[in-house]
Amino acid sequence: MKVLVAVKRVIDANVKVRVKADNSGVELTNVKMAMNPFCEIAVEEALRLREAGKANEVVAVSLGGAASQETIRTALAMGADRGIHVQTDIELQPLGVAKLLKAVIEKEQPGLVILGKQAIDDDSNQTGQMLAGLLGWPQATFASKVKTEGQGAEVTREVDGGLETIRIKLPAVVTTDLRLNEPRYASLPNIMKAKKKPIEALTPGALGVDPSPRLKILKVVEPPKRQAGIKVKTVQELVDKLRNEAKVI
Amino acid sequence: MAVLVVGEHDGTALKAASLSAIAAAGKIGGGVAVLVAGSGCEKVAQSAAKVAGVDRVLHADDAIYAHPLAENIAKLVVSVASEFSHLFAGADSFGKNVMPRIAALLDVAQVSDIVAIEGPKQFVRPIYAGNALQTVEATDRKIVVTVRGTAFEPAGGEGGTAKIETVASAGDAGLSSYSGAALSRSERPELTSARVVVSGGRGMQSGENFQLLEKLADKLGGAVGASRAAVDAGYVPNDYQVGQTGKIVAPDLYLAVGISGAIQHLAGMKDSKVIVAINKDEEAPIFQVADYGIVGDLFQLVPELTQALDESA
Ligand SMILES: Cc1cc2nc3c(=O)[nH]c(=O)nc-3n(C[C@H](O)[C@H](O)[C@H](O)COP(=O)(O)OP(=O)(O)OC[C@H]3O[C@@H](n4cnc5c(N)ncnc54)[C@H](O)[C@@H]3O)c2cc1C
């Protein structure tokens, strides 16, 4: 079985994001970028399936400007076999991404597609579900355990009440949650090896997809700031403040 | 311009997330219908009909809806979507799972996790873990939205007199099936609607030590939450996680105990009315958002606080 993973390049999770002065978006110049953490988990899961003999090839796909290739290289350094870069400089939104991924999937015919549950930049949490809908495939979102067996898979999902287990037919789309696995670091030899792995270049035009944005971004502003309060010295003082000043107990 | 709220329920009544989505839907101004899908769920339909602001309840009853599998719910919603200009649901694990699939089947965008409505097509939503607020305008003919529960006071459960209409099952998509659940059981209020939340982080050191927080929470009638680090370490189940990629809470009182205050955690609780931080590190970033901070060892301070509440109660 071939496993396809979608990896997104985002601002590193440790960077303090700043809103641009003209309110058109957030500052992206000279900011450290990284693979979306949920996509790292997706790559790791695909590699584990290959290592367990359940998959024979792992293909990493990223969509976006030229720099997205770095994110594909990261996936290759972790152990993915080859990459696909859909090159475009237009602003991508989840529906457009899902349409492009669908076109890639129709070419590649993977048995399983793994995405992150959420990109930590737009916080949309949509793409995997949209992709599954467009393909008419089952979806197993927010996965914390994936067990493939024959023509299907059993997936445990993180839901509001705890954990839920569903069975899905394959091919299917799975999206990762935090507890699915702990992604490996790429070793230096593997980083070197990754430089020689192939990355195929595609375009939305070649895939016959129009990924134009459907949401117009009118403005981006900073949220209201919370004022730091005071430090109290004793528990008694805290109880007194909560009761008589804040009146919340 | 009517809104269809895709309802989520527990077999008896709509969940709070759906009630918040109904309240948000009311602001669009074209009437609100609620879809109740389930197996033997007349009771839910009846109680949904009483919710303030609801004009119609669409009731679909079929064994295949006993568990809300995304493939089947999406198929059903698409079958009734033509009459509606907007489709809303709560931005919880149900809404996040089903709504994007519905949007894709309708070939429209989704606006996730809205916190304000500026017009029938304009919405405000947090991005980058709440470090920025984005205002977007949807350009599609149908608008799919998930609603952040803490931003809209849930619609009241009384006063409405909606009519209940039966809708046909859309059939089983045959792609997935439910096989079981391991749900956390608790007598405490639900994390996302509790008036008080007591959360613990890595500083708790073990699952047993969370009993200290449970005692405190029980004294305050609150729920217990956690940071990602505490969940990853296995101290508490995943559904305790508060944050950017967990639950969003905004109680009257939030106590962060042994939590450093990473941006991803703040994303889930910084709209709380009053924040209290207990941390032994006076430089911990949590103090920058706390109304009241107390520097010290939680293993001493938490029992002291529980006892002080006892004495003064
Ligand atoms: C993609 C992604 C998503 C994430 N999503 C979330 C999310 O949804 N929610 C979330 O919470 N995090 C999330 N995180 C993780 C986040 O970045 C932090 O790592 C996490 O919140 C840290 O948890 P913590 O504060 O419990 O642990 P730490 O940062 O280790 O802090 C522990 C604190 O406890 C204090 N302490 C220790 N012992 C004591 C004691 N005896 N008495 C008093 N204080 C003590 C320490 O001083 C310290 O401040 C996410 C990260 C990523 C990359």
Ligand SMILES: Nc1ncnc2c1ncn2[C@@H]1O[C@H](COP(=O)(O)O)[C@@H](O)[C@H]1O
């Ligand atoms: N530009 C992109 N390139 C590759 N994968 C993407 C891209 N955008 C989104 N994805 C995938 O979709 C997941 C969820 O993103 P989102 O729906 O935007 O929160 C990510 O974790 C990726 O797996």
